Amino acid sequence: MTSDFNAELHARPSIYFTGPAFVEHIALMPSALPALHGSRYLPDGGNNDDPRTQVEHHTEFVTITRVTQLSAEIDAWPVSSLSVEDIAALVEMDTPRLISRVGILVLDSAPAELGLTLSKLGFRDTAASLIGGGAAQVCSDFRVQDDQTSRILLFNKDLNAYRLGRMVRRIYEIETYRSMALLGLPEARRLAPLLGDYDKKLVQLTNRNQTTPTTEHKKLLDEISDLSARIISAAAETRNRFGATSAYAKIVEERIGELRESHVPGFQRFGVFVARRFRPAVRTCEATALRLDQLSHATMHLIDLLQTRIQVEIEYQNAIQIQAMAERAATQVKIQRAVEGFSIIAISYYLLSLLKVAFETADHAGFHISPLVMLMSIPLVIGAVTISILRVKHALSAHD
Known part of the structure; x- marks a missing residue:
């Protein structure tokens, strides 16, 4: 795992070269990325004039970079050495989507008549900067040509092969990541x-x-x-x-x-x-x-x-609803109390009626009972009935 992390530091090295040279950089988005990471170099013929090609697999796109050495005299923009068939073979995938295509022409120090050189190479409304602390000069009009290529001109003054390779990489990465961002x-x-x-x-x-x-x-x-x-x-x-x-x-x-x-x-x-x-x-x-x-x-x-x-x-x-239920419960309590009162009266009435019948039967049998006994039994019966009903109610409440 540690070796994998360390390898990531060296996954995408630049191609080191000296000018004049023509650098082509193509970014493609395939429908499905292969399970590859980092970069790989394709072998060249061992001659400095042979192009060097690098294929890099990024998270969601693949790039192809080719560096071709040129002669000292450049009169026109170089022709691309990467055909559609070459690109398909390099990335090993069918019908990839082109994201960006950049051509960087690297020449020696800027000429005295910069405007004339730019015009000769077909640049219009050009933006230009000294870069690397004045060690080189970059120019581009950011126009996309018929072959979908954006052209950039780099005049090298004091950059060695290592610094030149890194500087060119920064330039084409600006275009690549800019295009990816605009998706x-x-x-x-x-x-x-x-x-x-x-x-x-x-x-x-x-x-x-x-x-x-x-x-x-x-x-x-x-x-x-x-x-x-x-x-x-x-x-x-x-x-x-x-x-x-x-x-x-x-x-x-x-x-x-x-x-x-x-x-x-x-x-x-x-x-x-x-x-x-x-x-x-x-x-x-x-x-x-x-x-x-x-x-x-x-x-x-x-x-x-x-x-x-x-x-x-x-x-x-x-x-x-709770309030209504509480009101209904209160009403039920009142009704229950009224029923309890009526129950006491009714039971007492029935008991007193039975006592009256008993007293009358005893009177007919010759046993005379004083009317005061009947009068005194009324509160006793009512009290007994009331106590009985309250005890039953208390027992039911304790059970609940």
Whole structure:
């Protein structure tokens, strides 16, 4: 494992060379990346004039870099030595997607008439900078030619083979990572009208949340949940792409900083030209990702508000029901007490009736009983019945 980590430090070395030379760099995105990492060199013929080719496998794209030595006199832009068939054979995949193609012409120190040289090589509206602390000069108009190549001219002054190789690598990486970062821009443009619709829908649902009656809460909750699902789905589909855009943009900024640019009179700086036209696209992707995240949080917050409102209304209804139940219970207690009173009276009445019958029967049998006995039995019977009913009620309450 440690050796793998250490190998990553040396995974993508530069091709070291001296000028004049023509460097071709192609970035491709295959439909499925092979399980390869790092870089590999293809063997050349052992002659300094033979091209040296390097194939690198990155996380989601593959690059091909070829360095071809040139003669001292350059009158026109060199013709590419990489055909479509060569590219397909090098990356070992069918129909890869072209991300960027950069041609860097490396010459000796800049000529006295720079404008004339640029015009002869077909450059227009060129940006230029001194780089490497003035050790070289880079020029480009950033126009894509008919063969999908972006042309860059590098005049080497004091760079040795090692510094030249690293400097050329920084330059073509700026173009490669810039192109990879901009893959998020079509997604941002695709989402722009959808996000506008989501915003309007969210405003409508928020307003309805304030006025919707209780009977329609479920329908409103279903609509908010549907909107939230669509927003989360859009965020999930583009999260990796926008995250990659942010990561690639940082690499571009780092590579521009590593150029250590200084101004060339009469020209806009190379890095400034890239940054001014590149940052707005990156910020568009960042703003779209942020907007998706904010919409997702807003819809979830609206769902929480609606659920809270529903919960409050449920609790209010429960409180009303509990109060009604308490009132019914109180009424039942009153009824029960009234029934208990009537029960005492009824039972006492029946018992006294039985006593009366008994006294009358005894009187007919010749046993005369004083009416005072009958009168005194009335409170005794009522008291006994009352005590009995209360004891039964107490026993039932203790059992419950």
